[in-house]
Amino acid sequence: MGGELKYEIGQNAYIKLVLHALKHKTSSVNGILVGRVGKDDVIEISDSIPLSHSQIGLLPALELALIQIEEHYGSQGMSVVGYYHGNERYDDAELGNVAKRIGDHIHKYFPQAVVILLDNKKLEALPKGKGLSPVVEFYTKDASKTWRQGGGSDGGGRLTIREPSSNIVLLDYISSEKWKEVVDFDDHLDDISKDWLNPGMFK
């Protein structure tokens, strides 16, 4: 496996995770990707759920979030298909151990699990270019059970955004400071009236 895996991320899922990282510029952020296996075995990532912006290595909040996410999306026929992570430092482009371990956990239940890592350099270059590709790197587990970066020249699957204009919409949201609105699970635990599903975000 590994070589043929195809992932397609929806615009809202994609934009939400980038905005989440932008809201917390000075800390690591993470979140969960949910979706389903679509036709031609393409894994469709339909939504992203922002989890944390502090103390990412601790279990309790993660466990709670996973229970509630599975409960909520399970009823819509979706399940957890991956994980996303934004590193604390701008020039840190490595997939860290915590991210790998959370990825491992998801992989146990969903073998085609994907881990998405936000790419700060690509994000910074976004306003200058007209790139259609996502400003993230992605990793999948290869046969030897290690996380390998995909999308390179040697294959390793591919990740595309469903709507081609997503980066333009994203830029628009960045300039209107829409990232202020993103609520993550951490925020919810601090004040339960804040909704981590961000229902009104793209309306």
Add this chain to the structure above:
Amino acid sequence: MVGATEAVELNRLENQVDNGGGGDWEYLCLVRKFKVRRSDKVLKHGLSILNDSRKRSKLGGEEWTLYEQVAIAAMDCQRIDIAKDCVKVLQKQFPESVRVGRLEGMLVEAKGSYEDADNIYESLLEDNPLDQVIHKRRIAMSKAQGNISEAITRLNKYLEIFMADHDAWRELAEIYVSLQMYKQAAFCYEELILCQPSVPLYHLAYADVLYTIGGQENLQTAKKYYASTIDLTGGKNTRALYGICLSSSAIGQLTKGRKEKEGTELQSLAATALEKDYKKRSPNKLPLLTATLKNLKL
């Protein structure tokens, strides 16, 4: 750390300033007082005061404080040109000052010349070996370069001298958590709880670390500290209430359902408190809470 009421006040003022409603200086003072990081705003509004000689002279002696504040904000926003100008003004005014010396170091740091910055800091430390800010800058620099093990070494050395610096203990704990060195993190929180036994945050963080380590004994202790967090917050801490439920459930799994005598009451109380709170403040998430509690077999 800013409390909820302070945050509301700060955001209200920020909004007002952003929309040209005045109160710029008050806003900047508040940012300093709460030690929040709003560099882009500070740069924008601070600069507009500095560029207006009438507004600037009104500040009197506080003018220099503003130069310092804007300099640091500019560094954070990578506007080295502005930062440089501010530092220059301060150098002229206070040629022998250590505080300005620190800014010079930070300016070099902001440019990415970490080695040069380290030299500046070291020479400043020769004259002022107990300057906490400089020590902290050097720790932050290790972190910025991704040299986490050096940051840990420096932080530990720092804490040998400044044992009562709570923020530093917390920083160390968080670094350990990020490296999944949970036992070391737990030690830091123990230290913090000993120093400040009435701060619920430390109890909660300690419990979270113990829960993460797992094992029956740690889970039992975690549960106790979740309980003390609830006690210290008057039952208002959602994380601690959930923590009781999670740790009880995990203990239950380890003991294979052998009912413990103590604690069963505690977890049902926590569950009830959560349900009540969700009903009131987050009714649309109540079904998810109920499902979660069911999932945890509570």
